[in-house]
Every structure is written in C-alpha cells, then in structure tokens.
Amino acid sequence: MNRILIVKLLLVLGISTNINARNNGMSQKIDKKDFDPATLLWYDAPAKEWEEALPVGNGRLGAMVFGKYGEERIQLNEETYWSGGPYSTVVEGGAAYLPQIQKYIFEGEPIKAHKLFGRKLMGYPVEQQKYQSLANLYLFFENEEEVSEYKRWLDLETGIVCTEYTVDDITYCREVLSSAPDQVILVRLTASKPGSLTFKAQLRGVRNSAHSNYATDYFRMDGVGQDGLMVNGKSADYMGVEGKIRYRAQLKAIPEGGTIKEEDDYLLIDKADAVTLIIAAATNFINYKDVSADQTARVSNYLEQVKGKSYEQMMSAAVEDYQQYFKRVSLELPKTANSYLPTDKRMAQIAEDADPSLASLSYNFGRYVLIGSSRPGTQPANLQGIWNNDMNPAWDSKYTTNINTEMNYWPAETANLSELLEPLTTMVKELTDQGAQVAKEHYGAGGWVFHQNTDLWRVAAPMDGPCWGTFTVGGAWLTNELYEHYLFTRDKEFLTELYPVMKGAVQFFMDFLVEDPNTKWLVTNPSTSPENPPKAPGYKYFFDEVTAMYYFTTICYGASIDMQILKDLFGYYIETEKILGLDSELMEKAEQTRARFVPLQIGKDGTLQEWTEDMAQMEDKHRHFSHMYGLYPGNVISVKRTPEFIDGCKKVLNQRGDGAMGFSRAWKMSLWARLYDGDRANNIFKGYLQEQCYPQLFAKCGKPLQIDGTMGVTAGITEMLVQSHEGSIDLLPALPGEWDKGQFNGVCARGGFELGFTWENSTISELKILSKAGEICRIDDGKNLKVTKDGKKIASKVNKDGSIEFKTIKGGLYRLIPK
Numbered sequence: 001m002n003r004i005l006i007v008k009l010l011l012v013l014g015i016s017t018n019i020n021a022r023n024n025g026m027s028q029k030i031d032k033k034d035f036d037p038a039t040l041l042w043y044d045a046p047a048k049e050w051e052e053a054l055p056v057g058n059g060r061l062g063a064m065v066f067g068k069y070g071e072e073r074i075q076l077n078e079e080t081y082w083s084g085g086p087y088s089t090v091v092e093g094g095a096a097y098l099p100q101i102q103k104y105i106f107e108g109e110p111i112k113a114h115k116l117f118g119r120k121l122m123g124y125p126v127e128q129q130k131y132q133s134l135a136n137l138y139l140f141f142e143n144e145e146e147v148s149e150y151k152r153w154l155d156l157e158t159g160i161v162c163t164e165y166t167v168d169d170i171t172y173c174r175e176v177l178s179s180a181p182d183q184v185i186l187v188r189l190t191a192s193k194p195g196s197l198t199f200k201a202q203l204r205g206v207r208n209s210a211h212s213n214y215a216t217d218y219f220r221m222d223g224v225g226q227d228g229l230m231v232n233g234k235s236a237d238y239m240g241v242e243g244k245i246r247y248r249a250q251l252k253a254i255p256e257g258g259t260i261k262e263e264d265d266y267l268l269i270d271k272a273d274a275v276t277l278i279i280a281a282a283t284n285f286i287n288y289k290d291v292s293a294d295q296t297a298r299v300s301n302y303l304e305q306v307k308g309k310s311y312e313q314m315m316s317a318a319v320e321d322y323q324q325y326f327k328r329v330s331l332e333l334p335k336t337a338n339s340y341l342p343t344d345k346r347m348a349q350i351a352e353d354a355d356p357s358l359a360s361l362s363y364n365f366g367r368y369v370l371i372g373s374s375r376p377g378t379q380p381a382n383l384q385g386i387w388n389n390d391m392n393p394a395w396d397s398k399y400t401t402n403i404n405t406e407m408n409y410w411p412a413e414t415a416n417l418s419e420l421l422e423p424l425t426t427m428v429k430e431l432t433d434q435g436a437q438v439a440k441e442h443y444g445a446g447g448w449v450f451h452q453n454t455d456l457w458r459v460a461a462p463m464d465g466p467c468w469g470t471f472t473v474g475g476a477w478l479t480n481e482l483y484e485h486y487l488f489t490r491d492k493e494f495l496t497e498l499y500p501v502m503k504g505a506v507q508f509f510m511d512f513l514v515e516d517p518n519t520k521w522l523v524t525n526p527s528t529s530p531e532n533p534p535k536a537p538g539y540k541y542f543f544d545e546v547t548a549m550y551y552f553t554t555i556c557y558g559a560s561i562d563m564q565i566l567k568d569l570f571g572y573y574i575e576t577e578k579i580l581g582l583d584s585e586l587m588e589k590a591e592q593t594r595a596r597f598v599p600l601q602i603g604k605d606g607t608l609q610e611w612t613e614d615m616a617q618m619e620d621k622h623r624h625f626s627h628m629y630g631l632y633p634g635n636v637i638s639v640k641r642t643p644e645f646i647d648g649c650k651k652v653l654n655q656r657g658d659g660a661m662g663f664s665r666a667w668k669m670s671l672w673a674r675l676y677d678g679d680r681a682n683n684i685f686k687g688y689l690q691e692q693c694y695p696q697l698f699a700k701c702g703k704p705l706q707i708d709g710t711m712g713v714t715a716g717i718t719e720m721l722v723q724s725h726e727g728s729i730d731l732l733p734a735l736p737g738e739w740d741k742g743q744f745n746g747v748c749a750r751g752g753f754e755l756g757f758t759w760e761n762s763t764i765s766e767l768k769i770l771s772k773a774g775e776i777c778r779i780d781d782g783k784n785l786k787v788t789k790d791g792k793k794i795a796s797k798v799n800k801d802g803s804i805e806f807k808t809i810k811g812g813l814y815r816l817i818p819k
Contacts, residue, residue, distance in 0.1 A: 038360035042153035059375025067152035085244025089123030095444030123461025179318035208391035223262035329746035366714025394704035410715035447507030450475030523558030558612030560627035662699030666712025673719035678734035728778035771808035
C-alpha cells in the first residue's frame with residue numbers, strides 16, 4: 001500500500017496524520033528537488049559520530065540528533081552544567097612584581113619575565129572549569145537492521161530535525177526540536193501504520209571517569225511512575241574547587257494507543273500509534289555566585305506547564321518563537337544542480353562545481369546556531385555553543401576571548417539578531433567583578449581587566465600560563481564588541497548601560513600603560529600577540545614550570561593587537577563621553593593618552609608589524625591574525641583611510657596562506673572582504689567547507705568541533721555583500737564572480753538601517769532601506785541612484801567621493817532606483 005492510500009485510510013479511521021503529512025511532504029520535496037537548498041540540510045545516512053549529528057537548541061537546552069535506526073541516540077546539554085562551583089582565581093599582592101617583569105621585557109629578557117609572571121601574576125588555580133555533557137537519550141527499536149528510503153534533515157525554516165525511513169512498508173518518522181516557550185526538548189515518533197511503534201527508551205547520565213581526580217561527579221538513573229525516566233546528579237570537583245552544581249533531567253512519555261510501562265530504568269512502549277517524549281532539565285545555578293536553586297522544583301515546574309498541551313500546540317509555539325528571529329533575514333544566491341544533493345556531498349564537490357547557494361545555507365546555519373545557543377536570559381554561546389559531548393572537552397568548551405568568543409557574535413548585529421547579544425553583555429558586566437579585583441591585586445590599577453578565558457563562574461585572572469595569560473585586552477575587545485550594538489542600533493539607553501563597563505576598561509589601561517624607554521610611546525607591558533611566538537634575541541624553547549612543557553614564550557611589550565584594540569576602545573569611549581557628557585576630565589586624559597599609542601608600522605620584510613619591535617615569528621603559517629584586528633573586526637586599518645598599510649596587510653595574508661583551522665579561515669574571509677577581494681574570500685570559504693567543516697556545517701578547530709568558524713563564515717559572507725564601517729553603506733564590496741545575481745533582505749548596517757537589495761549581473765537593481773533610528777544615510781557609489789519615499793523623490797546630496805547622502809526619519813522606508 002503506498003503512502004497516499006495509508007494517509008487516506010488513517011484519516012478515515014480518525015487518526016492524526018499532521019506530523020507524517022508534514023514529514024512526507026518534505027521527503028517528497030527532497031525526492032523532487034523541490035525545496036530551498038539555502039534552508040535545508042539533508043543526508044541519506046545516519047550520523048556515524050557525534051560530530052556529524054544535527055543540533056537543536058533553545059538557548060538553554062541543546063540536543064545533538066544522530067538519526068540512527070535500530071538504536072537512536074540523542075545527546076543532551078543544559079547550559080549551566082559545569083564542573084566546580086563559585087570560586088576566585090585572584091592572587092593577592094602580585095602587583096609588587098609587575099615593575100620587575102616590565103623591566104625584564106624592556107631589557108630583552110623575555111624568559112625571565114615569563115617565569116616571574118608565572119610565579120606571581122598568574123591566577124590560581126592556573127586552569128578553569130569545564131562545560132559538561134548532561135545525558136543521552138537512547139531509543140531501541142527491534143527489526144531495524146535494514147531500512148530503505150532513509151533521509152534525515154534539519155529544516156532551518158522551522159528549527160526541527162527529522163529522521164525518516166521505511167521498514168517492511170511502514171514509514172517511521174521522528175521529529176526533534178528544542179522549545180524556547182516551553183523550555184523542553186520534544187521528540188515525536190510516528191508511523192504510517194497504526195500500532196507500529198514498539199521501542200525501549202533509556203535516559204543515561206554521563207560521568208567523568210577519564211581521570212580519578214575528576215570522577216567526583218555522580219548520577220542516578222530511575223524511573224518516574226509508569227511513563228517517565230530521570231537522571232539526577234552533581235558536578236565534578238576540579239582543581240580543588242568543589243562541584244556545587246546539582247542537576248536533574250527528566251523524560252515524560254505520552255503514547256497514543258498501545259501500552260507503556262517502566263521496567264528498572266527503561267520505558268517500554270508497545271504498539272503505539274504515535275509517541276511524544278518531553279524532556280525537561282535544570283540545575284541549581286542562579287548566577288556565578290549563587291547555586292541555591294532547586295533543580296527538582298524547576299524541572300517539575302517545566303513539566304507542569306506543558307501538562308495537557310498537545311504536541312502540535314507545543315511544536316507550533318516553538319516554531320513561531322524561533323521564526324520571529326530566523327524570518328528576519330533571507331539570502332538568495334544562484335542555485336545549481338549540485339544544490340539539491342545531500343549536504344555532505346555538496347560540500348565535497350564545492351571546489352570542482354560552483355554551488356553559490358551553499359554559501360546561503362552556511363550563512364543561515366550560522367544564524368540558526370546563534371538563535372539556538374544565545375537567547376536573552378541564557379548564558380552566552382561558548383566554544384561549542386551549547387552542544388558538548390565530552391566531560392573533558394577541548395579547551396574545556398569555555399569562553400576563549402583572544403578571538404573565539406568574539407567571533408561567535410560577529411554576525412549578531414548584521415544578521416538582525418541584536419537581542420541575542422544580551423547574554424554576552426551580561427557576562428561582560430559580571431566579569432568586572434573579579435576583573436576589578438585582578439586589576440588591583442595583579443596590576444595595582446583601577447578599573448577592571450580580563451584576560452583570554454573565563455567560565456561559568458566569571459573568573460578573570462590570567463590562566464593556562466604566561467604564553468596566554470599576558471593577553472590583558474580580552475575585556476577591552478569584548479567591550480568593543482558590545483559597542484558595535486550601539487553603532488548598529490543608536491540605542492542611547494544601551495550606551496548608558498555600557499558606559500560604566502567602558503569607562504572601567506579605560507581606567508585600567510590609563511593606569512597600566514607604560515612608556516617605551518626607546519620610543520616614548522605608550523605600550524602594554526606585559527603583552528602577547530595570541531598565540532604567536534616571536535623569533536628574536538632572548539626568545540627560545542625552554543622548560544616552563546607553569547605548564548610543565550618544553551615550550552616557548554610569547555611575552556613581549558606593545559603587541560599590535562593590544563594597541564589596535566585600545567585605539568578602538570579609547571575612541572569609542574571618547575565618542576560616548578561626547579554623547580553622554582558624564583566625565584569630560586577623563587575624556588581629555590583619554591584623548592591625550594590615545595595620541596601616544598604605538599602607531600601602525602610596516603616591518604623590514606614589508607608586512608604589517610605584529611609587535612612594537614620589528615621581530616620575526618617562529619611559526620610562519622600561524623593560525624591567528626591578531627595584528628590584523630584593526631582591519632577586521634576593528635576599524636583602525638582601512639583601504640580608504642590608511643591605504644599605506646594595505647600592501648603590508650596583504651603580504652601577511654599571502655605569507656600565512658589560506659589554510660589553518662576553521663576559525664582562522666573564517667577570519668581570513670572577512671579580512672579579504674575588507675580588502676575588496678571577493679574571489680579570494682570565496683576560495684577560502686570553499687577550502688573551509690572541504691577541510692575544516694563538519695557535514696552539518698559546524699566548524700572544526702583542527703579536529704574538535706567549535707562554532708566560532710561557523711559564525712565567522714556567516715559574518716564573512718555578510719562582509720562580502722555589504723559593509724558599513726566606513727561611515728557609509730557599501731553594497732557588493734567584495735562580490736565573487738560566481739555570485740553574479742542574488743537577493744539579500746533584512747540585513748542590518750551601522751546607523752540603524754535595515755536593507756533589502758537585489759542584484760543582477762553583479763549590479764544593484766533594487767535597494768530598500770528601513771531607517772530604524774532616523775540617522776543620515778550614506779550610500780557608496782550612489783550618484784546614479786534616485787531616492788524615493790512613498791513614491792515621491794527625496795532630496796539627496798552627492799559627495800565628492802561619488803557617495804550620496806539623505807536625511808531619514810525613524811521608521812521611514814526608502815527605495816533607491818537608477819535615475
């Protein structure tokens with residue numbers, strides 16, 4: 001019996017077919033190549049490993065869906081399940097040793113400086129806590145050794161992951177989604193024949209047993225009545241910090257037809273027509289100082305709130321909530337025959353056969369990941385968003401702030417997702433707590449400082465070792481990232497909220513900066529250019545007592561990234577003072593200090609200089625492009641404003657090549673876009689897809705899965721199509737030849753503008769602009785455009801550089817057409 005007859009028969013019998021109808025509809029669209037390849041990831045085989053699974057998330061709860069038959073696994077995360085508990089890494093009295101460390105560095109003895117910093121200024125514990133895996137839901141099905149018509153997909157239009165396959169003429173479907181309105185994960189199982197769903201379910205905890213000193217966590221697995229399962233547990237002690245997190249994950253099964261019973265820690269469901277599994281989870285975490293919540297009460301409350309709701313009701317509410325973010329923006333690029341292949345096969349063929357729509361899919365997947373891992377009121381997206389399979393994840397799945405955390409949020413403003421910056425804003429405010437203590441105790445300074453890593457507990461002192469811990473501008477970089485929110489929205493209320501954070505960061509560096517005895521410039525000391533070791537007198541491999549490794553030092557003074565970040569920070573602070581007018585005396589001092597920063601320099605090899613001193617590098621293909629911060633994401637280097645440094649930038653990029661880790665390639669895309677070379681950026685993107693990207697478009701960092709490259713690619717694609725950092729809107733600034741036509745709607749530009757534009761033959765054919773703040777709008781190369789509003793011509797001014805500008809009103813919609 002074919003599917004259509006089965007559906008008709010079920011309708012006659014009065015059995016709900018909405019889910020199967022929807023799933024079969026997408027399955028048929030895939031067969032007919034009648035779907036949008038910019039919003040659907042699909043595959044013709046299950047995930048073989050966790051890194052190939054498909055993610056769902058609501059900002060707080062995440063799941064990775066394998067899409068297996070026979071034995072399905074759905075791996076679960078809750079954002080606040082970390083090792084340890086509230087703690088501090090501040091070490092008192094370190095500031096007394098700072099002058100000697102600075103003296104060693106200025107006198108060319110970096111290893112002595114490194115060792116003294118390691119003994120006296122490193123935070124303690126030297127490392128930080130770990131993000132943990134919560135649990136795994138296993139579903140066991142009999143007689144599914146062989147299946148046909150297998151497909152699994154992630155529909156970015158709905159945020160739902162589906163798995164479908166056929167066994168003995170019965171088609172089985174599973175939907176998985178993470179609901180923000182109801183704060184639960186939903187699993188819906190259906191079959192094309194009534195009474196066909198028979199399976200066992202088990203909710204398994206995860207324990208850190210790799211090292212005995214980590215394995216102080218525990219969990220217990222129990223049934224809940226005849227229709228539920230639960231896992232209760234506590235976090236691990238780590239590095240002397242007691243595990244204070246208590247957590248609970250609970251599943252409730254709602255079968256339609258058939259029978260259900262609990263047996264030990266399994267649920268046995270027999271001959272059901274359909275089944276909905278509801279998963280709730282919570283911890284006792286309230287904030288970085290307080291873990292006094294009742295996780296059991298929280299879970300009970302979540303389950304009570306969905307009591308009596310149908311799957312359709314919960315699913316519809318979740319999709320509606322998700323779409324309020326996702327539907328804001330759309331990007332259409334040319335489709336080819338390859339666009340309709342399974343996503344992994346599209347990625348494999350991208351170098352040989354053009355598939356511009358794969359860039360649209362990558363752009364949209366990045367937006368999906370941010371929506372799924374950063375919502376107002378949640379924690380910020382960490383190295384893996386909220387998706388983590390390992391109790392000892394790479395780099396602890398923390399917040400690494402010498403590039404990675406910032407990159408996670410690069411697309412937030414342009415992708416019309418401003419609200420999703422709130423968790424990062426909250427984290428930065430919280431970091432000023434220990435950050436102020438570190439400023440005082442480690443550096444003898446006012447204000448606040450934060451380095452290159454933090455965790456759930458918002459520790460702020462240097463960590464890992466002096467090679468990494470001497471990055472004193474992590475907090476400054478994050479502050480600059482937050483200021484971008486004001487540039488895009490012109491929200492003065494937010495600027496007032498950010499002001500104390502910005503002022504505190506400036507106050508620290510006013511105290512910390514010292515005069516270079518040779519040039520008299522003001523520099524940071526100690527400093528580092530992440531994570532690149534200089535090749536110069538005094539720099540050599542040695543056995544480091546902090547890391548217990550034979551390694552190098554990166555310690556220096558006045559790394560270029562420091563001075564570029566501070567040039568932006570001080571500039572943004574000065575502009576903020578002019579707007580808010582709160583402390584004119586400090587503003588004047590900041591202006592005087594900024595004028596004495598180390599200027600941009602070109603080294604003897606013709607490259608943009610990475611350090612104040614003209615030093616070579618030990619690793620000539622280094623993955624970081626720290627001294628290119630000023631080109632992107634910063635606003636210090638510019639083709640238009642600082643053309644004398646552009647050849648030096650290109651020489652750095654060419655010398656280091658187009659390879660390296662996922663985050664590095666994503667960064668290079670935006671750097672080349674800022675240099676107006678779209679074909680180079682596109683070639684890097686293709687190499688990223690083939691070499692540093694997992695099949696579901698999560699980035700690799702070598703091998704570990706991270707989201708930074710995923711988000712960086714979304715930002716890079718935007719930079720290729722629209723830029724606004726120069727004070728005007730530049731459309732198609734780095735358009736690849738393969739992207740000769742397309743449409744971009746809902747993308748945002750600085751000044752409070754939302755754009756919709758279409759291009760043909762690489763030329764803008766239509767442009768619409770929504771002014772959200774009533775600012776003056778400037779368009780590059782717009783002298784041949786006529787500005788209209790409500791069908792009437794609006795006065796515009798043509799500038800000497802060929803740009804046009806016109807006044808706007810808040811809420812006004814403007815259309816620009818060729819004259």
